[in-house]
Amino acid sequence: MKTDANVVRLNKATAELSPTSPVGRLPVALIQVRDNAAQRLKLALQALFDNADDTLFDMADRATSNGEQNAFFEAMRDLRLKRKNIEQGFLRNVLASFAALNQYEIGKTRPLEALSFDSLSLVQNDELEESVAIEVMVAKVMNRASMALGHLTTRLNAMVSKKLDDKSNPLGPAVLCEQFLEACSSLGVEIRVKLIILKLFEKYVLADLDQLYAEANQALIAAGVLPELKSAPLPRNPGRSAARARAGGAESSQQLDDGELMDEGVQEVFGALQELLSQARGSVAPRRSAPSADARPISSGDLMRLLSHMQQRAPAQVSDDFDLREQLEQLLSRASAKSGKARVVGEVDEDVINLVSMLFEFILDDRTLPDSLKALIGRLQIPMLKVAVLDKTFFSRGSHPARRLLNEIASAALGWGEQDDTQRDSLYQKIDSVVQRLLNDFVDDPLIFSELLAEFLAFSGDERRRSELLEQRTRDAEEGSAKAELARRQVEQALNERLLGKKLPEVVVRLLQEGWSKVLMLSCLKHGAESVQWQAALATMDDLIWSVAPHDDPQARVRLLELVPGLLKALREGMAGAAFDPFVSSTFFNQLEALHVQAFQRFKRDMADAEKPAASDTEAQQYAALAEAEIELPILELPPAEEPEAPAMVEVVEEIVLLAPGESREAEVCLADDDEALLRVDNLRVGSWVEFQEDEEHKLRCKLAAVIKPTGKFIFVNRTGMKVLEKTRMGLAVEFRRNAIRLLDDALLFDRALESVIGNLRRLKGV
Structure with missing residues (x-):
């Protein structure tokens, strides 16, 4: 691939880069893509700002108070003053991301700051709204342009040294949103105004990314970069495509088998799982009957049709004795008897079936998931199996939409209480609608998982935002109570010193x-x-x-x-x-x-x-x-x-005790400082989910929302952010000693399930 060190800058923004920038080492075709993209993004950004005034003015006109109206007018003024800096900053960021494509050393990401409830503020609530809005915007772009972006990412990987994926692609929606936010960091506007600006960014910039990707792909095809990707149903493996491009021996997609379409990392992960399965195959899924010698394996397409048939007839409630493998064997036996030809599931597909079955066995046995929601999540087994048959990255890629959807549902359901009303609760109804949509509409197009993921993220983001705001109010109220409690103790001390x-x-x-x-x-x-x-x-x-x-x-x-x-x-x-x-x-x-x-x-x-x-x-x-x-x-x-x-x-012979209305003080059990129960209390972190066994029949799920240090109180809230319990350090220690508290594992459900399955397979292999 030719490179040109003497690049003619096509616009002013490009010229602003440092002379020592590695941009000169980019291939000529990539420079053309970069400059075309910069020009399109510049025009789109101008359209954004041209329309921002009208939009904000309309919002101000509909404002319900003078303060709200003034906020919109101030935002209009701020936007006008900083428009030029934002436009230049955004384009500078875009060009810098291209310049870094041939740099081997990647700047370190900023370490995440430890988050504690004591530092929680409305600023973090604003950041939460912002991140949810961006996730939804990115998901929408990926829903309609994931293939075009994937092809572009593959072609970029064929030309540059830095390994890219769709998230790190300099023209990907996630990177563009991040760069726009960085350029807007100087804006002193409220979160509602910032969300309006983000919506305008989506409307005028992200909406045209489909065309931008199409033009970029066409330009690279014209330059001879992986032209065979034009008709490929799946994005090529970047590493393999790069090797083929350098060797000059491109192959057509029709000549590639399924293994060649998979990433080397995916091959490695799935191959390792297959090896573990092969060593313990008889223990994991013993066959009920030996296949006949002339039995032929069915294709993945036929297997998908059988699974779709099962999916349409899936039970409304998944019982503990439901065995997907047994159900599939019975269906396959009936099909074989009807056709007169013995058919079995192929080895690779059988491994996929066994893996998914074991994953759901863990999920349905997991004590972290509430029983009432296990029945719903259990019905996702067949759709998840189908997507795993279609796409083996399901097991290796944490960002896989189907995998993420399962994790997001489980995370949202963590605080669900068994006493919650399933008919009225919005979370239960949302999960139920997701399950029904998959069972009814998912045939063989995995795109539905991205759509449902975007919808569920928007829903759970709204729920989480309301919960965080209520938690903040709870914290403020508890801090006020703590101040009153400290003042009450100060007064008690003063009275007792003088009267006792x-x-x-x-x-x-x-x-x-x-x-x-x-x-x-x-x-x-x-x-x-x-x-x-x-x-x-x-x-x-x-x-x-x-x-x-x-x-x-x-x-x-x-x-x-x-x-x-x-x-x-x-x-x-x-x-x-x-x-x-x-x-x-x-x-x-x-x-x-x-x-x-x-x-x-x-x-x-x-x-x-x-x-x-x-x-x-x-x-x-x-x-x-x-x-x-x-x-x-x-x-x-x-x-x-x-x-x-x-x-x-x-x-006055007894100490004076001042009580708040409705308050009572009981003598607490005192434990030694090194007592194990106290150490477990001290290890609790803000944000931890726990389950209290109130009596034999009732359990309370709640989250540690705050530790009020002056009074030593631990404040627990439910998933809506409402306070449901408060305990002292000693009181919690006593509950731990009674084994009445169980910590809930809030790690990602799919990852925990996969880790458990791998551990079990390794143990079986060692037997």
Whole structure:
């Protein structure tokens, strides 16, 4: 293949590349494809921005609030200002992806950041919406243009050193979406505006990819790059095509057998599985009757027709004793008897049947899947077998649409509860519709799996987005509760430090515990435990306790005269600010007033007994000030014969515990720090799915949504994001010790099943 180091740049964007760029080493035919694609994408992007203003203006016109309307107008302005940079950035990214095709060293991908619920925010919810929208857009392109893109990928692999697939193809929808998002990263718009822009990108850019791929393929065919792919029903193996192109001996697709159409990696994976099966064939699927010597294997096409016949008559509920292999043997025996010719399934197809049967045996025995959904998923066995017969990459390619569909369904069903209403639940109904569509419509065109995958991803994305938003609200509420709990404990500590072990008037203890505790709570929540307001509330409490305690110091009566007016004012204002019941508050103050009056009378009697002279001018002024406050001095002039009634006294001997409405505290079992159950609790990660055995009949499936560190609470939600359970660390450890908690494996279902099958085959091989 000729290369040209002196490339004439066809547009300004190309010229912006560095002179040291390896673009000069690209084949001339590929440069032509690149420049044509860049020109088409540039025009499509211009159409996008030309129509973006009108679209956003229409959205603003239909806005339901001024804030929403302003958001759209701001987005229009931002888009106009940054349009040129976005267009240039996008084209620069496209050209850079072509430039990297002959580079052996590929830049490292950015490591994923550890995701914890504590860091979850609405930004991540926005990213979730964004990723779901892109997945759907890419799936739509792949549904209608997968073959053309596959041919283009194969031809690119024949010309460049970098191994490509459809996802890494520089003109693939996934790469173009990623490059467009990167170019738009400077836009400061809300997620709903960004989704509108992505929709416009789909409409004006991705919609024309079919034509772009067709033109690119035609250009490469004209340059002599794998012209035989024009009529190939499947994309060629890139590695083999490259070797044939370099050797100059291209073969027609009709001369290639099924093995040559498969990727070397697929051959290797499926060959390894066949080898394991051959070693343990008698143990895996013993034949019920030995085939006759003249029995002829049926073709894969005939097998597909038999499977389609079985598919149309598949039972509505797959029972545990359903054996696909037995059913197929019976059908084949009847067909052989009818035709008079003994027919059997070919060895390769038999291996496929055995593998799929073992995979579904694992799936139907898997404790992670809810029983009510196993029946639905079990009905997918025949469609999955058919797609495996058609395409052996089913076993080796994790991105295979049929495999992904099965994994996505299982992941969505992880949080399903047996008590959920199957008739009303949207997830159950969606899975049921997918199963029915496959059973009714899938004959031999695997494209239906891509269509159903795109639909299910859109559905599950919406479900997950709603769940994440509700989880966020749950987390916010729990964090608020945690703050209240910490403030409550702070208030408890302050009360116990001042009251525990002391004997005080009952009204004072009740006022502090029932009323002033709320003032302290409010101060702690609003201002914090280090604030001036908190210290002032504590000082008021200390003053109140001192004012009702007995004092013999002559200076105490002067201090009491100075203290009471301000104390009563602070108490009234604090209780009113905490919205304490005014009727209860009035009762408290009446009783408190009586206590202070008695204290003043006691001082007066003590003075008379000591035959002291009349009060000094200073004391007289204090009494006058007291009278101007809220204490009625005439009461102080009671006849000496009347003894005031002693106030009811209580001794605080138990710690004060403040409970939120509906809250109860029970003593927890204390376990050693190195207890195995506690270690299992500490190993729980946010996002883990667990199943609680509530009683013999009921189980609760829920996800650990948050660990509230200040209070040590573990918050669990159901699959809709609603809080269903909270446990302390010790409480969870006790559940683990009772074996009442089971961790659910959230790894991909198909991968777990395949791993289990391979493990079983290896064990059988070693026997």
